[in-house]
Amino acid sequence: MPDIIGIIFNTPQSASTDSMDVLTQVDAIERSLNILGYRPVVIPFTKDLPLFIDRLKRESVQMVFNLCETVDEDATLCGHPAAVLELLGVPFTGSPSMSLMISTDKMLTKQVVHSSGILTPESVLVNHPTNLNSDALTFPVIVKPQFEDASIGIDQNSVFTDPQALEQGIHDFTDRFGSVIVEEYIDGREFNVSLMGYPSLAPLPLAEIDFCRLPENLHRIVGYRAKWDPTSLEYQNTRRIFPENLSPRLQKKIENTALLCSRLLRIRDYGRIDMRVDHEENVYVLEANANPCLSPDGGFAAASQKSGLSYDQMVAKIIESVQHRISPEPMFPDSKALSQESSPKNHFL
Ligand SMILES: Nc1ncnc2c1ncn2[C@@H]1O[C@H](COP(=O)(O)OP(=O)(O)O)[C@@H](O)[C@H]1O
């Protein structure tokens, strides 16, 4: 059983709350691993690969808890730490690099899920204001960065009710983020489906965002302020709830969509799918999080807690998933040799 677990994370480049959040996760996971009897070693992941590999070796790391959301704040590199671990043969928690790389691209994610019949709002990709063509879209629309996460770049000004306003406003978004998605705004309920387990994921209790206390003049979205600014009206009036009033039919539809989506994207151990449901109960996938935030006050931990797991038990389950992957139970007595052969080799051991 692995004893020394490396906790790897991206080093924040700014003091903004969303950047610093990864440090909250590192602290919480380190604390839990200590409580669970492991020996955690905290190791930053930067582009200095020789230094990183040297630390892994020197500390005799046997398994990694991967908390990297970016490399040096570049979200397009979020899968690269996992890719390095895959090449080194070091077992790690969470989704494989391929899954992280696909899901960090919101447009690619939409195309993958759409190709299997899952609904996702109609959208166009815009990388320069002169390329904007929203003729095929029904307004209102919302503009969001192709690669960011954590509602970065999303606020009340991201929603446009007519093409003229969008034409005037799009510059600001392409200047700040390069490629942005202009997507039909889905008016309706918002659900976050957390999933956990290995080899197959199972949905945790469905979380919904309760917008009912948000003033009428504000768009019902979970923008940057709603996620990160506790003093804002948006933060205080977009509560996470676990609805009791869902019809079994709608619940199944949402869960099945999340499961299919996570399978298509090869999400592993834990993940979260964000969705909106319109007034006809059409379920739309907004985005998939192959490495959702594991802060104690985040959505994933809240859903785990709702399912009856403490934070430490949640961490233990994630570690169990990796252990299961390293030494899977043989399905048939003589398949043991085969399963050992296919388990990853840790070149450090
Ligand atoms: N098509 C959409 N219709 C309505 N609201 C949306 C839509 N896309 C995003 N939003 C709102 O913006 C929030 C953040 O968007 P999301 O795609 O989940 O990106 P991220 O959470 O990675 O920043 C969502 O939780 C939702 O409230």
Ligand SMILES: [Mg+2]
């Ligand atoms: Mg989201």
